Amino acid sequence: MATEIRLEGALLNRAINDYDISKIQSATNKSDVESLWGKITDWFCGTRKEEAKKALFDVIHNDNPDRKIECFNQLRDMVSPAYKDKFTYKITEVNDNLFTVNLLITDILSIENLSTTGKSIDITSAVSHSLDGVMNRGDFNLEQLKKDATRFTYTLNSKLYKHGFLTELELEKITVNMPKAQKKSLDVIASQTGVIAIKNGIHELGYGMSFVGTPELQSISISTKKDDVVKVELNLIQNHLNERFDIYKQSLPDAKYPCLSMKANIDIDNKGNYYIREIKVSHPGID
Known part of the structure; x- marks a missing residue:
């Protein structure tokens, strides 16, 4: 099952276009997620911003579903308390110890159909x-x-x-x-x-x-x-x-x-x- 990535919202409600999505999905370095990072940078304390940016890159770009989930957990742990509720997930299917997971950062990003054996x-x-x-x-x-x-x-x-x-x-x-x-x-x-x-x-x-x-x-x-x-x-x-x-x-x-x-x-x-x-x-x- 293919993983789907969706980016939602933007500064001043300007939608991220197909080019932006393509750029982020094909990213080869951390600077390629700046457009998305700019939307949530204020959610993190200054000393943890760089660590959070790296985790966001892996949530979007890493091919390993378990790594995506690990970095999603890291972001939720690092974010300021006022924004923790924006990090949610949904399990759409459970079959023989295999989980299908959707990750959501409300109004920012959703990653769907991650398949993982979990822990x-x-x-x-x-x-x-x-x-x-x-x-x-x-x-x-x-x-x-x-x-x-x-x-x-x-x-x-x-x-x-x-x-x-x-x-x-x-x-x-x-x-x-x-x-x-x-x-x-x-x-x-x-x-x-x-x-x-x-x-x-x-x-x-x-x-x-x-x-x-x-x-x-x-x-x-x-x-x-x-x-x-x-x-x-x-x-x-x-x-x-x-x-x-x-x-x-x-x-x-x-x-x-x-x-x-x-x-x-x-x-x-x-x-x-x-x-x-x-x-x-x-x-x-x-x-």
Whole structure:
């Protein structure tokens, strides 16, 4: 997906023309962004102006999306308090730990469709106790899993079942030969019981990476292997508008990121033992 750069407004409301945009996009040195810098130079204290100008150049010109985001963060950190609200962003898409980001300096500049993996933290060992605490809720008749099959998107051995299209018959086909202990563990890990436990464990860790409100359970994947191991992959996302996120923060003030993605990979053996291969939480890298 191509990145789009738009420059907005000007001194005395004079619009930046196509030549100006072309010049900035093809810039080879810092002086080529002077026309844009002139619009915001008063937003920064004198001792930080040169540093801010360099960051602005990279926001516009650097080809690395992560570098653009890093410099956008720098500009927002350096700008005078009265102008901080002009630096905003929007996540337009979250898919498999990949974020599509729009950056905005109000009335000045917008950069759209930046694709980034953001920043991740591996919490595999830190939240295992959260799952331990709910494993006794499993039922070998898969009662919770059957309920969730009508609510969420599942993938069984690479076959996709959209919301509500996974039937008990299809579920029975891949679980019929599983031992009861394995089914009981699957009933927890591949259902909202396990997802909620992991979400609670993430919140207890801190880091500001709390899932708040009603996150979207993007998908649950179940794969059966020849070694009798069942592999489960969970994908959870949240992407709240700032206004909605501010409401949720009233009850969870430590929550820091409106947009988060979580991926968990967990194996279950034929004795019902589970092994967390990875649980990773990501955010788009904008503080």
